Amino acid sequence: MTAVAALPGDAALFRARAAISAVADPEIPVLTLGDLGVIRGVAVAGDGVVEVTITPTYSGCPAMKVMELDLQLALAKAGFADARIKTVLAPAWTTDWLSAEGREKLRAYGIAPPVGKAAQGSSSRRALFGEEQAPACPLCGSGQTTKISEFGSTACKAQWRCKTCLEPFDAFKCI
Amino acid sequence: MSADAPLFTYCLRLADSALVLGHRLSEWTAYAPTLEEDIAIANLALDLIGQARLFYDYAGKIEGQGRDEDALAYLRDDRDYMNLLLVEQPNGDFAVTMMRQFLYAAFAVPYLAALTRSKDETLAAIAAKAEKEMAYHLRHAGEWVIRLGDGTEESHARAQAALDDLAIYIDEFFEVDAVEQSLIDAGIAPDPASVRSAFEATLAHVLGEATLARPAVRTGQSGGRKGLHTEHLGHLLAEMQVLHRAHPGANW
Numbered sequence: 001m002t003a004v005a006a007l008p009g010d011a012a013l014f015r016a017r018a019a020i021s022a023v024a025d026p027e028i029p030v031l032t033l034g035d036l037g038v039i040r041g042v043a044v045a046g047d048g049v050v051e052v053t054i055t056p057t058y059s060g061c062p063a064m065k066v067m068e069l070d071l072q073l074a075l076a077k078a079g080f081a082d083a084r085i086k087t088v089l090a091p092a093w094t095t096d097w098l099s100a101e102g103r104e105k106l107r108a109y110g111i112a113p114p115v116g117k118a119a120q121g122s123s124s125r126r127a128l129f130g131e132e133q134a135p136a137c138p139l140c141g142s143g144q145t146t147k148i149s150e151f152g153s154t155a156c157k158a159q160w161r162c163k164t165c166l167e168p169f170d171a172f173k174c175i
Numbered sequence: 176m177s178a179d180a181p182l183f184t185y186c187l188r189l190a191d192s193a194l195v196l197g198h199r200l201s202e203w204t205a206y207a208p209t210l211e212e213d214i215a216i217a218n219l220a221l222d223l224i225g226q227a228r229l230f231y232d233y234a235g236k237i238e239g240q241g242r243d244e245d246a247l248a249y250l251r252d253d254r255d256y257m258n259l260l261l262v263e264q265p266n267g268d269f270a271v272t273m274m275r276q277f278l279y280a281a282f283a284v285p286y287l288a289a290l291t292r293s294k295d296e297t298l299a300a301i302a303a304k305a306e307k308e309m310a311y312h313l314r315h316a317g318e319w320v321i322r323l324g325d326g327t328e329e330s331h332a333r334a335q336a337a338l339d340d341l342a343i344y345i346d347e348f349f350e351v352d353a354v355e356q357s358l359i360d361a362g363i364a365p366d367p368a369s370v371r372s373a374f375e376a377t378l379a380h381v382l383g384e385a386t387l388a389r390p391a392v393r394t395g396q397s398g399g400r401k402g403l404h405t406e407h408l409g410h411l412l413a414e415m416q417v418l419h420r421a422h423p424g425a426n427w
């Protein structure tokens with residue numbers, strides 16, 4: 001393996017980006033962390049160390065620690081044993097950060113992607129006790145779906161059921 | 176008192192309320208009335224404990240004495256805890272738990288929304304995350320309050336009893352002492368009075384649909400911010416802290 005310290009900055013950066021590009025969300029493995037939108041930056045810091053900046057999804061998301069470890073491991077394998085993972089809170093992650101590709105992967109995996117925009121002040125942010133936009137069934141595409149529970153198998157999902165094909169499914173919460 | 180002392184105290188207050196309520200909710204795990212609700216309550220607990228960690232972490236950095244989130248959560252006694260009295264109240268029946276959650280969230284949502292405009296960037300960032308989560312809590316608990324209040328005779332009676340029991344803790348949300356006033360003046364903490372109308376509107380809407388009557392409260396209970404708690408907090412902390420105190424610095 002090439003001694004990474006010897007690589008010029010751009011090459012190191014390219015290699016670090018490539019190394020983490022395949023790191024998957026530990027709870028929804030069809031998504032990469034990039035698809036999920038939690039990677040905010042990859043840079044070579046002043047001291048020459050690669051620094052990856054991430055942001056948490058939910059405050060109490062238990063997967064954050066695993067994400068950090070997985071990133072660290074992928075970077076170590078690519079020769080960046082001393083890479084740092086930095087966490088930033090602002091701007092807060094919302095489902096608006098999910099990539100278009102990520103949304104398509106979710107649907108193909110059987111999870112309905114979030115409906116509408118989540119950002120504060122966004123016109124489609126759901127009113128507190130207002131009607132919720134129903135997600136389309138990821139299995140048959142029907143719009144006739146009904147909510148079973150606001151909370152699902154992980155912090156980021158709710159449980160829904162399709163009235164057409166009768167299958168239950170997970171839907172990504174719009175938050 | 177150093178210049179940062181009020182900010183440290185304020186962060187601890189926010190953290191303590193979130194942690195104590197999160198711990199209370201975690202007591203429902205594996206006992207909730209349905210599987211969906213079990214999962215829901217565990218998720219609510221996780222959100223709150225996550226928010227508490229962010230506030231503790233920041234408090235530890237402000238203090239600068241090397242205390243981390245664990246030291247602040249596990250190695251302080253009840254007199255040092257500054258949570259709101261509401262959140263330490265026992266779970267009671269399901270109606271009590273949902274009413275407690277509803278009242279807290281009805282305050283937390285507008286309060287945290289105001290905190291996102293804090294001049295302190297870290298507090299604003301934590302609030303931006305927490306506010307979105309608490310909006311979910313408010314919707315979930317609010318829907319339950321309506322379902323229980325406007326449900327059977329039995330569920331209505333229990334929901335009304337829960338509200339009657341917990342209403343005395345509402346006024347404490349809006350109390351401001353010298354510590355908080357200095358932060359309000361500095362544009363760091365929101366004035367809770369500024370969110371009272373939003374809180375009242377939420378209560379009027381939900382309690383109205385739930386056909387529940389707001390009891391008249393002559394003197395609200397308070398003291399949590401000064402470390403004066405109901406007997407329940409000591410028991411909660413004993414259970415929450417025992418492992419860490421028996422095995423200091425344990426890691427796994």
Ligand SMILES: [Zn+2]
Binds near residue numbers: 139142163164166167
């Ligand atoms: Zn279907």
